[in-house]
Amino acid sequence: MKSTEEKILKAATKMFSEYGYNGVSTKKIATAAGVNEVTIFRHYTNKSNLLQAVIKHYSFEGNIIEKVKSDLTGDVERDLEIFAEDYYMFLVNNIKMYKIQMREITDEAKRFTNSVEYVEFMRDYLQKKVDINEFTGDPSIISKGIISMIMGIFTFNTYAPDVFDGVPNRRLICEYVDKIVKLYVVKKRTLKC
Amino acid sequence: MKSTEEKILKAATKMFSEYGYNGVSTKKIATAAGVNEVTIFRHYTNKSNLLQAVIKHYSFEGNIIEKVKSDLTGDVERDLEIFAEDYYMFLVNNIKMYKIQMREITDEAKRFTNSVEYVEFMRDYLQKKVDINEFTGDPSIISKGIISMIMGIFTFNTYAPDVFDGVPNRRLICEYVDKIVKLYVVKKRTLKC
DNA sequence: TATAATTGCAAGCAAGTACTTACATACAAT
DNA sequence: ATTGTATGTAAGTACTTGCTTGCAATTATA
Numbered sequence: 195m196k197s198t199e200e201k202i203l204k205a206a207t208k209m210f211s212e213y214g215y216n217g218v219s220t221k222k223i224a225t226a227a228g229v230n231e232v233t234i235f236r237h238y239t240n241k242s243n244l245l246q247a248v249i250k251h252y253s254f255e256g257n258i259i260e261k262v263k264s265d266l267t268g269d270v271e272r273d274l275e276i277f278a279e280d281y282y283m284f285l286v287n288n289i290k291m292y293k294i295q296m297r298e299i300t301d302e303a304k305r306f307t308n309s310v311e312y313v314e315f316m317r318d319y320l321q322k323k324v325d326i327n328e329f330t331g332d333p334s335i336i337s338k339g340i341i342s343m344i345m346g347i348f349t350f351n352t353y354a355p356d357v358f359d360g361v362p363n364r365r366l367i368c369e370y371v372d373k374i375v376k377l378y379v380v381k382k383r384t385l386k387c
Numbered sequence: 388m389k390s391t392e393e394k395i396l397k398a399a400t401k402m403f404s405e406y407g408y409n410g411v412s413t414k415k416i417a418t419a420a421g422v423n424e425v426t427i428f429r430h431y432t433n434k435s436n437l438l439q440a441v442i443k444h445y446s447f448e449g450n451i452i453e454k455v456k457s458d459l460t461g462d463v464e465r466d467l468e469i470f471a472e473d474y475y476m477f478l479v480n481n482i483k484m485y486k487i488q489m490r491e492i493t494d495e496a497k498r499f500t501n502s503v504e505y506v507e508f509m510r511d512y513l514q515k516k517v518d519i520n521e522f523t524g525d526p527s528i529i530s531k532g533i534i535s536m537i538m539g540i541f542t543f544n545t546y547a548p549d550v551f552d553g554v555p556n557r558r559l560i561c562e563y564v565d566k567i568v569k570l571y572v573v574k575k576r577t578l579k580c
Numbered sequence: 581t582a583t584a585a586t587t588g589c590a591a592g593c594a595a596g597t598a599c600t601t602a603c604a605t606a607c608a609a610t
Numbered sequence: 611a612t613t614g615t616a617t618g619t620a621a622g623t624a625c626t627t628g629c630t631t632g633c634a635a636t637t638a639t640a
Contacts, residue, residue, distance in 0.1 A: 198587080214490065216409035219627060231587050235629060296489050296546060297407065306547035313550055335562050339536070339552055342559060346539025353489060354499035357506055359530055364534060367526050373566050392615080412597060423618050428599065587636070597626070605618075610611100 199237055203228045207248050211290035215245055215298045245298060252291045257261055258284045258308050268322050271379050274340075275386070277316050278371050281341055282363070284308070285348045291354070309345075313337050331378030343370050392430055394420045400441050404483035408438055408491045438491060445484045451477045451501050451515075452508055461511070463521050464572050467533075470509050470578070471560050474534055477501070478541045485545070506530050523572035536563050 196204075205227035209218040224231040238244040256318050262280045285292060289372050299305045320333035347366050350357045358366070368387035374384055389397075398420035402411040413434050417424040431437040455473045459466050478485060492498045513526035540559050543550045551559070561580035568575055 214407055214409060216407060220629085221627080231628095232589085232630085233587060236587085241569060241628065303549065306543070306550060309543070309547060310549050314552075332562075333556060334552075334560065338554060339557055339563060341550070342539035342543060343532070343536050343563075344539065345542050346535035346537065349538050349542050350499070350502070351545060354495060354502060356496065356503050357499060357534070359527075359529060363529060368526065368530055369525075370532060370536075373570060377566060377569065413599085414597080424598095425600085425619085426617060429616085433601095434598065582640085584639075585637085587634105589632105589634080591631085591633080593628105593630080595627085598624095601621085603619085606616085608613100608615080610613075 198229060200231060200232055201229060202237060202244070202249055203248060206244050207290050207294070208297065210245060210248060211293040215241075245294075248294065249291075249299070249304075252288065253307070254287050256284060256291070256308060258312055262315070263311070266319070270328050270376050271383055273319070274371050274374060274379070275368075277319075277337075278340055278344060278367050280340060281309075281312060282344050282348065282367060284312075284383075289352065292348075313341050316340065318379075325335075327379055328380050330380065331340065331374065336374060336378065340370070340374070343367070391422060391426060394422060395430060395437070396441060396444055399437050400445075400483050400487070402436060403441060403500050404486040404492065408434075413437075424461065441487065442484070442492070445481065446500070449477060449481050449484070449501060451483055451505055455505070455508070464568050464574075464576055466512070467564050468561075468565060468574070470512075470530075470539060471533055471564050474502075474505060475537050475556070475560060477505075478537065482545065488559075502534060507536050509533065521573050522530075522571055523573065524567065529567060529571070533563070534565070536560070 202223070206223050209223050212218075220234055221231050223244075224234050227234075236246065238247055258280060261284075262277060265276045265280060267276070295305050314337075316337035317333045319329070320336060321331055323329035324331075324333060329378055344367060347358075347363050351363055365387060372385055372387060376385075399416050402416050402419055405411075405528055413427055415423050416437075418429050420427075427437065452475060454477075455470060458473060459468045460469070488498050493550070507530075509530035510526045511523055513524065513529060516522035517524075517526060537560060540551075540556050544556050558580060565578055565580060569578075
């Protein structure tokens with residue numbers, strides 16, 4: 195059984211992501227959550243505070259660095275795929291928060307902080323592989339390129355899937371990772387796509 | 388001297404892109420435009436209609452297909468750079484509309500229609516180059532990859548520039564185009580970045 | 581069983597919103 | 611000089627919104 199706070203938080207996340215902060219009323223959020231409007235104010239004081247709670251709740255939920263750390267194998271080629279896949283799944287799983295961040299967070303420094311950490315972590319990983327001569331690309335550029343590509347694919351897929359005309363996201367991601375492998379990984383294996 | 392309608396349209400574009408449709412009042416748009424609120428209703432009937440006018444006005448302004456057609460040289464390597472540069476500049480020049488599209492257009496089919504046309508045009512261009520053996524990549528995948536990469540770079544740069552940590556957008560774009568040239572262009576020239 | 585905490589309900593308030601109406605003013609075309 | 615057109619001003623209407631208050635009902639705890 196879900197607690198009242200959870201119900202409110204879940205409904206708020208859904209409504210904010212669909213209609214935007216100013217596009218939905220506390221009354222509607224309450225209805226969606228199946229609680230009385232007053233209950234929202236009792237728990238979160240005011241509407242703005244509720245949005246902050248939604249954002250805060252998300253940052254604990256989606257710890258992508260821990261996830262990728264536990265997935266990595268040590269093999270550069272495989273790990274590049276994992277970096278791409280994990281980041282893509284992170285966006286897919288947090289699509290509501292992605293939309294909220296796009297719309298409501300006005301402070302740049304607080305937006306996509308997960309992505310900032312992720313790209314730094316990937317850069318450091320690749321640098322180590324460069325040091326032991328397993329990888330020849332520029333870690334800073336490659337890591338930023340990978341998450342940019344995935345963000346772009348995800349953005350189009352979310353807002354204008356027509357652009358891809360049926361070509362699946364993973365195919366595009368795989369093709370891109372393949373290019374990097376071909377050009378910069380020392381011991382290449384077979385191509386995946 | 389700008390006409391009243393232009394002043395309103397410009398102010399509305401700015402306000403909608405910054406604060407969202409529901410985040411700004413007609414009163415505020417009027418003040419920003421330096422006209423009386425009533426004048427807005429006389430020209431655009433209602434607020435929703437004003438948003439439509441903003442979107443419509445933009446679709447005439449940013450004809451990216453005509454632009455790239457006149458820029459293309461026939462040389463694959465150079466033209467790939469042009470496709471990338473023109474699309475990037477298109478996004479930069481229309482950043483306000485980009486934000487409005489993200490926030491306010493709920494009908495997917497009407498979002499990023501320019502990009503849909505652009506990617507089709509690029510795909511057809513590349514297919515011709517494949518037919519005459521100047522290019523060996525998959526036109527459908529490569530064209531979608533290019534605009535995805537640029538969209539991703541632009542998205543991060545707009546919403547979370549921290550991700551790039553000072554690395555310029557054009558550098559990332561150039562690196563990506565270089566990869567495609569290296570792998571798929573038959574007669575390669577020198578590298579650009 | 582008694583007590584405390586959580587929630588629902590009804591009413592309301594102050595402010596803001598989109599939009600309207602009526603009238604006055606400025607200016608350009610005839 | 612007159613007329614039509616575009617704009618400003620002032621006032622107001624009907625509605626929504628965020629938020630509060632008081633009280634009753636329910637549930638959990640002791």
